[in-house]
Amino acid sequence: MSQAVAELAYPMSRTKPFNPPDGYADLREHQRFARVRLWDGTYPYLLTKFDDIRVVLSNPKFSCEPNREGFPHVFEGRMVADKADRSFLRLDNPEHDRLRRMVTKEFTVRRIEQLTPRIEESVDRLITQYSQLPQGADFVEHFSAPLPTEIITFLLGIPYEDHEFFHEATRIQFGSKSTPAEVRKSLDDLFNYLDALITRKEREPQDDIVSRLVAEQLKPGHVDRLTLINIVRLLLSAGHQTTQNMTALGVLTLLQHPDQLALIKSNPEMIPGAVEELLRFSSVLHVGARRVALEDIDVNGKLVKAGEGVICSIPAANRDPNLFPDPDKFDVERDAARHVAFGFGVHQCLGQVLARAELRIVYGSLFNRLPNLRLAVPFEKLRFRHDMFVYGVHELPLAW
Numbered sequence: 001m002s003q004a005v006a007e008l009a010y011p012m013s014r015t016k017p018f019n020p021p022d023g024y025a026d027l028r029e030h031q032r033f034a035r036v037r038l039w040d041g042t043y044p045y046l047l048t049k050f051d052d053i054r055v056v057l058s059n060p061k062f063s064c065e066p067n068r069e070g071f072p073h074v075f076e077g078r079m080v081a082d083k084a085d086r087s088f089l090r091l092d093n094p095e096h097d098r099l100r101r102m103v104t105k106e107f108t109v110r111r112i113e114q115l116t117p118r119i120e121e122s123v124d125r126l127i128t129q130y131s132q133l134p135q136g137a138d139f140v141e142h143f144s145a146p147l148p149t150e151i152i153t154f155l156l157g158i159p160y161e162d163h164e165f166f167h168e169a170t171r172i173q174f175g176s177k178s179t180p181a182e183v184r185k186s187l188d189d190l191f192n193y194l195d196a197l198i199t200r201k202e203r204e205p206q207d208d209i210v211s212r213l214v215a216e217q218l219k220p221g222h223v224d225r226l227t228l229i230n231i232v233r234l235l236l237s238a239g240h241q242t243t244q245n246m247t248a249l250g251v252l253t254l255l256q257h258p259d260q261l262a263l264i265k266s267n268p269e270m271i272p273g274a275v276e277e278l279l280r281f282s283s284v285l286h287v288g289a290r291r292v293a294l295e296d297i298d299v300n301g302k303l304v305k306a307g308e309g310v311i312c313s314i315p316a317a318n319r320d321p322n323l324f325p326d327p328d329k330f331d332v333e334r335d336a337a338r339h340v341a342f343g344f345g346v347h348q349c350l351g352q353v354l355a356r357a358e359l360r361i362v363y364g365s366l367f368n369r370l371p372n373l374r375l376a377v378p379f380e381k382l383r384f385r386h387d388m389f390v391y392g393v394h395e396l397p398l399a400w
């Protein structure tokens with residue numbers, strides 16, 4: 001690889017908190033297949049165009065297995081976690097589909113509809129508790145973090161009291177600054193924790209996902225113990241940190257766009273559409289999705305060679321003007337439904353019905369219960385999660 005391309009280091013930081021890095025629009029226009037330099041001296045392609053990204057993510061010849069030569073590893077610590085990952089997020093077909101099918105029934109529209117009263121109960125209680133705190137209390141700590149954790153731990157049958165332990169594990173395993181040794185230690189601790197959980201469910205099954213996986217998959221030998229631990233780990237981490245960041249960033253986005261907030265407050269039927277627009281606009285998964293070509297593949301006229309890595313930028317795709325006119329405008333009235341905030345193809349988010357339900361219930365209730373909700377500090381003082389796989393805001397002090 002020539003020195004000339006070594007300029008474009010990845011990941012790039014956002015300069016405006018709500019927008020993808022500045023250079024993405026230019027790349028989309030002039031360099032659809034830009035080479036970017038990673039920490040380990042490799043040069044995968046960075047894709048920024050919606051059409052190219054959909055082609056890559058829907059082609060099974062682009063693998064998502066981190067142990068394959070050429071797979072783009074974005075942070076050193078994360079590489080350790082990815083290479084140890086045996087969940088279906090990191091497996092190609094046919095194994096991906098076989099394992100994913102073991103849990104799809106748990107996240108269907110019907111299942112999540114049945115869960116709605118439970119989500120509403122959590123949202124109501126957390127708003128009440130939050131409103132009793134001193135003005136300026138951190139919304140992330142007291143609302144957006146506990147909510148998805150309560151729900152996913154309830155579904156999995158994991159004690160909520162242990163949330164600090166796995167929040168910390170997620171922080172280490174998804175942080176850009178974590179060392180390989182820290183990630184290894186954190187993975188070991190989490191695996192031991194989940195191993196003990198599975199043992200408890202073997203002895204005393206309850207009405208939860210882990211107990212059902214133990215009874216229906218582990219005991220008959222359809223899945224081995226390590227793979228089951230990996231699946232539960234995936235559901236736990238994917239189930240809390242993405243929704244947590246999306247919830248808080250969404251509240252901030254609405255507070256910073258009062259005209260849009262006023263629209264959904266007076267027209268609650270607009271909330272589902274607003275949630276899609278928030279997902280598009282925020283695109284919290286701001287690193288990846290990552291793949292490696294298994295053979296030479298034509299992507300809309302560009303040949304990607306076998307063994308070459310590809311990073312499909314979800315935030316860039318969701319700001320593609322070909323699909324979303326005036327893409328940097330936050331507009332709850334637009335049709336944002338085709339966004340790829342949940343990915344695309346076989347790995348498209350398993351928990352999207354759940355995530356949507358949580359977000360709709362939060363935005364439908366929070367601003368009515370606390371009609372004077374506002375930022376308690378100047379916007380410039382907020383710290384954004386540039387250093388994490390999942391973007392968001394570290395703290396969100398609000399007043400009401």
Ligand code: HEM
Nearest residue numbers: 088089238239242243246289341342343347349350351355
């Ligand atoms: C996969 C985003 C919430 C579980 C994905 C992918 C994206 C994503 C982009 C695809 C990754 C890739 O192709 O490499 C999000 C966002 C969420 C969210 C933005 C919230 C706003 C959830 C929740 C769960 C969940 C609540 C609950 C269990 C999963 C799982 C996968 C996945 C299991 C792997 C699917 C597969 O490989 O087949 N998510 N997610 N996600 N997500 Fe989510």
